Amino acid sequence: DQQVKQNSPSLSVQEGRISILNCDYTNSMFDYFLWYKKYPAEGPTFLISISSIKDKNEDGRFTVFLNKSAKHLSLHIVPSQPGDSAVYFCAASGRGGATNKLIFGTGTLLAVQP
Amino acid sequence: KAGVTQTPRYLIKTRGQQVTLSCSPISGHRSVSWYQQTPGQGLQFLFEYFSETQRNKGNFPGRFSGRQFSNSRSEMNVSTLELGDSALYLCASSSALKRGGLDEQFFGPGTRLTVL
Numbered sequence: 699d700q701q702v703k704q705n706s707p708s709l710s711v712q713e714g715r716i717s718i719l720n721c722d723y724t725n726s727m728f729d730y731f732l733w734y735k736k737y738p739a740e741g742p743t744f745l746i747s748i749s750s751i752k753d754k755n756e757d758g759r760f761t762v763f764l765n766k767s768a769k770h771l772s773l774h775i776v777p778s779q780p781g782d783s784a785v786y787f788c789a790a791s792g793r794g795g796a797t798n799k800l801i802f803g804t805g806t807l808l809a810v811q812p
Numbered sequence: 813k814a815g816v817t818q819t820p821r822y823l824i825k826t827r828g829q830q831v832t833l834s835c836s837p838i839s840g841h842r843s844v845s846w847y848q849q850t851p852g853q854g855l856q857f858l859f860e861y862f863s864e865t866q867r868n869k870g871n872f873p874g875r876f877s878g879r880q881f882s883n884s885r886s887e888m889n890v891s892t893l894e895l896g897d898s899a900l901y902l903c904a905s906s907s908a909l910k911r912g913g914l915d916e917q918f919f920g921p922g923t924r925l926t927v928l
Contacts, residue, residue: 704854730914741816741902741919742855749914787855791914798845798906798915799868804854 701725702790704803712811717775719806721788724769728790732800733762733773736785745786746773778810814839816905816920824926830891833923837884837905844886845917846878849900858901861886862908890925898927 703722711717721731729750734742748755748762748771755762761774775782788803817836825831837844846858857870861880878888884905890897904917 732914734919739921741904741921743919744916747914789855798843798860798904798908798917799857799870800845800847800855800917801857802847802855804852 700804702788702801702803704788704806706806707804708807708809710809710811711778713780714777717773717778717782717808717810719773719775719786719788719808721771721773721803722769723771723790725790726766726769728792728801730791731762731764731771732789732791733760734787734789734802735782736787736805742787775808778808780810780812783808783810816903816918818901818903818920818923820923821921822924822926824928825893826928827893827895829893830889831893831925832887832889833901833903833925835886835888835903835905835920837886837903838918841905841907841918842884843906843908843915844880844884845904845906846886846888847902847904848872849902849922850898855902858888893927895927898925900924 701724732747733745736742746757746760764771785805787805789800819834843862845860847855849855860868864880875891880886900922902922904919906915906917
């Protein structure tokens with residue numbers, strides 16, 4: 699049973715426009731939600747996170763929105779740059795402190811066209 | 813500060829063999845987690861070690877095992893390899909200092925295992 703889902707395997711966006719990556723989850727007990735970015739032949743790198751008690755977190759060009767009633771979160775990248783082309787993973791974390799277990803979605807490949 | 817290192821980077825084995833992968837965490841980090849990445853499945857949590865003890869485990873068969881040493885380095889072992897074990901194996905380390913909050917994990921580049 700996939701507790702974290704990314705239903706779009708790929709997304710193509712023009713440079714300078716907004717990229718919106720979506721993620722749905724089923725477990726209302728998740729504490730934190732995270733976005734990771736992964737280039738080929740490298741490990742995932744942390745981008746941004748949001749606590750379940752917030753509905754928005756912003757860091758530069760990256761903003762994550764959380765809609766708890768819909769069990770949905772999204773990552774907005776504005777403006778998109780060619781260097782943003784990578785696979786983006788959404789992840790969720792259970793109650794913190796006792797474990798670092800992350801539950802990941804299957805990823806969305808973002809291609810930013812120059 | 814050096815990042816998370818994993819050895820070897822690439823490995824080819826045949827069915828029925830066993831394999832050991834190694835992960836050296838960032839200096840000072842005490843928690844090491846292992847993940848398996850396969851096409852279509854994303855990253856799936858294998859287990860986490862903290863202070864040489866396994867403190868969480870994912871839904872993988874007993875053929876997958878791990879351990880952590882006193883210097884926080886970790887190894888994972890897969891016995892009786894199957895074709896479906898072909899994957900990218902990633903380890904992540906964290907300081908495990910945040911209680912009740914989010915403990916950022918730093919990933920290594922992974923070991924690409926191919927089972928023939």
